[in-house]
Amino acid sequence: MEQIEWKLVKRIRKGDREAFAEIVELYKHKLYQLGYRMLGNPLEAEEIAQESFLRVYSNIGRYDQNHKFSTWIYRIATNLCIDRLRKRKIVYSLDQEVVGAEGLDMYSQLADEKQRTPEAEVVTLEIQEQVQKAIDQLPPQYKSIMILRYLQDLSLQEISDIVDLPVTTIKTRVHRGREALKKLLQHV
Structure with a gap:
């Protein structure tokens, strides 16, 4: 390429x-x-x-x-x-359209798509909404890193090159972003 x-x-x-x-x-x-x-x-x-x-x-x-x-x-x-x-001011709306957050480790815990029931589909959508809302609440420096890492599936080095920060800083932000997401999702 x-x-x-x-x-x-x-x-x-x-x-x-x-x-x-x-x-x-x-x-x-x-x-x-x-x-x-x-x-x-x-x-x-x-x-x-x-x-x-x-x-x-x-x-x-x-x-x-x-x-x-x-x-x-x-x-x-x-x-x-x-x-x-x-x-822009950060505004969180319950009506905001939610994008699926595939790629995060949480989804690996869900049942195989072939065996999903309608109830499981609803649960999946609810989890996706919760994860997306949690990502939306992250500060921009963590939000961008988490999206590039888990939703765009870029390596730490690629992210480092994109945001022009050392890989060690990227590792720290990934770790802190995950911790922040964990805290946000515990309250859901």
Whole structure:
């Protein structure tokens, strides 16, 4: 994938708009999902994805090929999400649309999907809602790390590259984020 991306970057730098369209196609869903999980709002997630692509296009000359392209584009999107979270008041609404929080260890405790009863489906949805609400209550520095680690399934090194912090800091934030989630979920 990295070779394909680097070839596309070279073409974009030469003004090839089709190459840029290919990059957009490769990452539009990933950036939207990242934005949606961090912000909880489909319109804001779409705006974040679009703004990320605008920044990629305008800063493509500054991309360093010694780093993974995916790390660079995720860093752009994550920083935009964090900026947006800082600018808005945090409002928790019971009516807010909830995104499934698949990927967290809690789900490994649930029964196999083939054997799920309607009651088990309801329990699964309730757990997903509780986990998403708990994630929404985390401070931005933990929220972004938890989403990148458990929902985007990125390695600690990739997260370190994205948020420009040492891996040891990422490990600490993952640990503290899990502890905060545990506390939030104990009261549910």
